[in-house]
């Protein structure tokens with residue numbers, strides 16, 4: 217399957233997806249990487265693997281709608297079966313999410329539905345939570361509200377800072393995102409209404 221990955225920064229999840237394609241865990245190939253921010257490390261990661269790396273700077277557009285329309289044109293040029301958000305930091309419009317409904321995944325650094333949005337590690341620490349984690353979900357118009365596919369739990373340690381917690385969560389991200397993408401590329405993972413199905417059975421597995 218053809219995969220287009222959207223990024224905004226470092227691209228460590230992009231790297232995990234590329235590695236999954238290269239070692240056979242994902243029956244697909246990343247055909248393009250698109251960043252809404254210029255000169256980010258994720259674009260370098262793409263180029264290091266001979267993958268087309270495109271910058272579509274959202275600051276050059278006068279609205280979310282015009283940015284999303286241009287983004288969709290770029291994506292559709294590559295005719296992907298799967299669009300992966302990997303640290304992509306723009307809220308997408310309903311028109312855009314509707315266009316890729318059922319074939320767009322995101323990874324979010326919290327145990328959704330807890331802490332949608334930003335600054336999740338800080339919020340979990342400030343709440344005094346004993347555990348945190350990460351969720352892979354289908355992308356819908358509702359921000360971080362799409363059906364969950366996979367989750368991984370991470371204990372919060374007394375000594376944790378935002379950075380140490382984020383690093384431990386990131387390790388789990390790199391583990392479960394290739395698993396979810398692999399299921400999709402095998403045709404096993406689908407979106408039916410507001411439910412994620414694996415082999416036609418409702419799923420919300422914690423790995």
Ligand SMILES: Nc1nc2c(c(=O)[nH]1)N[C@@H](CN(C=O)c1ccc(C(=O)N[C@@H](CCC(=O)O)C(=O)O)cc1)CN2
Pocket residue numbers: 301304305306307308309310313322323324325332333334354355356357358359360361362
């Ligand atoms: N319609 C949807 N759009 C996006 C989803 C989604 O599920 N539905 N997932 C997000 C990813 N995400 C968290 O996982 C997320 C990304 C960005 C933001 C946000 O508030 N962005 C700000 C800009 C922040 C910045 O540039 O640093 C904004 O867009 O104004 C919240 C959550 C991707 N989009």
Ligand SMILES: NCC(=O)N[C@@H]1O[C@H](COP(=O)([O-])[O-])[C@@H](O)[C@H]1O
Pocket residue numbers: 223224225226227228229230258302303304305323324325333334386389
């Ligand atoms: N709301 C989206 C969000 O916060 N995504 C998070 O951004 C980081 C990107 O890292 P990466 O660029 O190294 O993959 C990851 O922790 C990812 O979960």
